[in-house]
Amino acid sequence: MKKILRSPITLVVLFVVAAGMILAGTIGGVLAAPLILVDKNYFASMETSDIGVGLREGTASCEDGVLFKDILKEGDFKIGKTYEELLSVENTGDIRSYVRVTVYKYWTDENGKAVDLDPSLIDLHFVTGSGWTVDEEASTSERTVLYYASVLAPGEVTSPFADTLTINGKVVKLANEAGDLDYDQVTFHVQAVADAVQDHNGDAAMTSAWGRTNHAG
Amino acid sequence: MKKRHVLLAVLAAVMVLSIGVGSAVAYFTASAEAEGAIPIKLKTTTTIEEPDLFRWIKHLVITNDEKSEPVFVRAKGFSGSAYPLTYSGEGWTEGEDGWYEYEEILPAGGSTKELLVGIGNIPEDAVEGQSFNVTVVYESTPVQYDSDGTAFADWSLTLDTGSSEGGR
Numbered sequence: 001m002k003k004i005l006r007s008p009i010t011l012v013v014l015f016v017v018a019a020g021m022i023l024a025g026t027i028g029g030v031l032a033a034p035l036i037l038v039d040k041n042y043f044a045s046m047e048t049s050d051i052g053v054g055l056r057e058g059t060a061s062c063e064d065g066v067l068f069k070d071i072l073k074e075g076d077f078k079i080g081k082t083y084e085e086l087l088s089v090e091n092t093g094d095i096r097s098y099v100r101v102t103v104y105k106y107w108t109d110e111n112g113k114a115v116d117l118d119p120s121l122i123d124l125h126f127v128t129g130s131g132w133t134v135d136e137e138a139s140t141s142e143r144t145v146l147y148y149a150s151v152l153a154p155g156e157v158t159s160p161f162a163d164t165l166t167i168n169g170k171v172v173k174l175a176n177e178a179g180d181l182d183y184d185q186v187t188f189h190v191q192a193v194a195d196a197v198q199d200h201n202g203d204a205a206m207t208s209a210w211g212r213t214n215h216a217g
Numbered sequence: 218m219k220k221r222h223v224l225l226a227v228l229a230a231v232m233v234l235s236i237g238v239g240s241a242v243a244y245f246t247a248s249a250e251a252e253g254a255i256p257i258k259l260k261t262t263t264t265i266e267e268p269d270l271f272r273w274i275k276h277l278v279i280t281n282d283e284k285s286e287p288v289f290v291r292a293k294g295f296s297g298s299a300y301p302l303t304y305s306g307e308g309w310t311e312g313e314d315g316w317y318e319y320e321e322i323l324p325a326g327g328s329t330k331e332l333l334v335g336i337g338n339i340p341e342d343a344v345e346g347q348s349f350n351v352t353v354v355y356e357s358t359p360v361q362y363d364s365d366g367t368a369f370a371d372w373s374l375t376l377d378t379g380s381s382e383g384g385r
Contacts, residue, residue: 010222018229051245067253077255082364093247108254169361172259173374184260191252198245205244 052093053196055101056157058086067190071165079172085124085165089194091152097196098206098214100147101132101161104191109183121168122188130159135212147214151199165190261285263323263357265292265379275334279355281323289370291318292355294334300349303335322360322368355379 055062058070071083089099105122107114119142126144128134135145146161167188197205206213262282267275279290292309293316294302304317307330312318319329336351360368 014226014229018232049245051247053247054249055251057251062249062251065249065251067251068255071253072255077257078362078366078368079257079359080362080364081366092249095245097245097247166364167257169371169374171257172359172361185256185258187254187256189252189254191250194249196247201244205246208244209246 049095049198050093051095051097051196051198052091053097053099053194054090054092055192055194056086056088056090058084061090061092067192077167079167080169082164082166085162086160087162087192088158088160089148089152090157091154091196093196094154096151096153096199098148098199098202099152099158099194099196100145100210100214102193102195103144103146103162104142104189104193105144106142106189108187108189109185114183114186117171117174117183117186121171121174122190123164123166123168124162124190125164125166127160127163132159132161149214151202152196258284258286259359261288261357261359263288263290263355263379265353265355267353273336273339275332275336275351275353277332277334277353277355278328278330279319279323279332279357280328281325281357283326285325287322287324287360288357289319289360290323290329290355290357291316291370291372292332292353293317294351294353296336296351297349299338300351301337302351303337304332305335306330306332316356318370323357 057067060069067087068085071077071085074083087101089101091097091099103124103126105119105124107117107119107122126132126134126146128146131149132146133149135147138145148158148161150158152158171186195210197209199205203213262285264280264282266278266280275294277292279292281288281290291312293314294304296302304311306317308320309317309330309332310320317332319332321329323329332353334351334353356372358370358372358374361371361374362368
């Protein structure tokens, strides 16, 4: 045994084996597809896990990434009126996953972000207590982070994390009193980002991806 | 020499094992994004027009600019106690603190019907140099809505004001 270990040939062989294993691990995936196409006698079906997440507005998926479709159908937007805005998250993949949502609210004018206008005047009403909890530490007047407590099965939809949208009428006065700025027109924005992680090893996966779990205080 | 070989062998084994470590700490994640944006106009510009005084009655019309938001308007006259004012006009009703409010929403480019402000106690034997002045002020406020979508005027949010003077 000692002779074998001392032999330079053993050393070379070990490195060749190690390099071979590394290469095999890398090349394997690349070769898999061509093998199926080239040799009809030898094929293997491989089931891959696909994680997916999507946002829903009302009963429709937001596949185009656009919100407020129903509100805009009602004609001119009315400041102060409470519009229904049901937002939820769906599992579009084929594995179970945990989800969270980060919602951003802000104003813009013709020059870009209107920082003088308070984002809290964009009153998107968040629904908590039905599975969703707000991460208060990570939330600001502009950003709200919500975690869904339950694991989401493939095809399953969460309860709504928001249900109504109202623009506070104070924006009219504030927009005209914001220092030297004089807003003729402003635009309010709501952006929602849904994140999903695998439920297998869920706590570790959430901590790795989000820095916390969905049940942290 | 022996130690070196062992170390190299261990190093080779670690390299091989490290292939699997990468996949062990990687997790499946996904994300999706959606955004909505709606512009709202905040500017209101209104003007008051007054034809010549006729039979001691002021005829006032308030117009909302073409590029303005819909507004509510109200007007009020000042003349001093010697010359009491009377108000009339289709669509105008008495509100708080002596203001007369136009009931309908004034859309962009829209005008009120005439507000008639009559000036009383005009001396028939006025003499040269005797004068008085009547001023009518008006305010506009953007139309606001309650949660049900019912329109209302919030006069604490008055943005645009103006006046019209007249007398002799």
